[in-house]
Amino acid sequence: MEDNFAELLQRCSRQDQQAFKQLYQEASPKLYSLALRLMQKPELAEDVLQEAFIKIWQKADSYNVQKGKALTWMATVTRNKALDKLRSLKLKYAETDIQYEGLDFASDDLEPEHQEDLSQEMQRLRECLKQLQPAQRECILLSYYYGHTHQELSEKLNKPLGTVKAWIRRGLETLKPCLS
Template identity: 90%
Template sequence: MEDNFAELLELCAEQDQRAFKKLYQEASPKLYSLALRLLQKPELAEDVLQEAFIKIWQKAGTYNSQKGKAFTWMATVTRNTSLDKLRSLKLKAAETNVQYEGLDFASDDLEPDHQEDLSQEMQRLRECLKQLQPAQRECILLSYYYGHTHQELSVKLNKPLGTVKAWIRRGLESLKPCLS
């Protein structure tokens, strides 16, 4: 499936509308789940999904398979678009509790073949996150998954801004080789 996403992105970069339609059909359920998890409102998630796919279409040529998987790239576009929407509306991403029970951001209604790819990636991410110090893990999840800024984390955790930034930077540096 992942190779298919990469191939479809390459065709989208060449303005192939049929490839874009197929990419949308195959990737939109997972990307919608991600947007819905962050936004908690179906109408906002639908708007963000549309915006994200416009960006994916326009920027498909910037995808580099050497830097990561095609779905991860599209999920990042969707996540960033969701967070931009939250910031523009001055809202916060939905937080459950510090246990991060929502780390499986995709809903259970995905097609089984899509879910298996995501489950493997999420399992690898979980294993890598377990290797981090608790403070690093918490900061990374609150920042990247829930959309908190470094300043907000500093206040929320009652830690100096430099400490929060260092925890995130070092945590990401530790995650990089684990996820490669």
């Protein structure tokens, strides 16, 4: 499936509308789940998904298969659109008391082959996250999953801003080779 996403993105970069339609049909359930998790409201998640796919269409030529998986690239576009929307609306992220229950950002109603792809990716991510120190792991998840800024993390964790930035930077440096 991943190769298919990369191929579809490549075709989209050549303005292939049929490829874009297929990409939307296959990737939108996962990306909508991510948007919904961040936005907490279906109507806002739908707006984010629409904005994300517009950017995916416009920037498909900037996707580089050597730098990562197509779904990861599209999820990053979606996440950034969601965070932009939240900041523009001055909304706060809803956090739960369940520790990082949202690592599986896709909904359960995905088709089986999509669910298998996602669960393999999530399992790999979980294994890589285990390599991190607890403080690094917490900062990275709160930053990338819940969308907290470095400043917010500094205040939330009662740690100096430089420490939080260093934890995240070093954690990402550890994750990069593991996830490649």
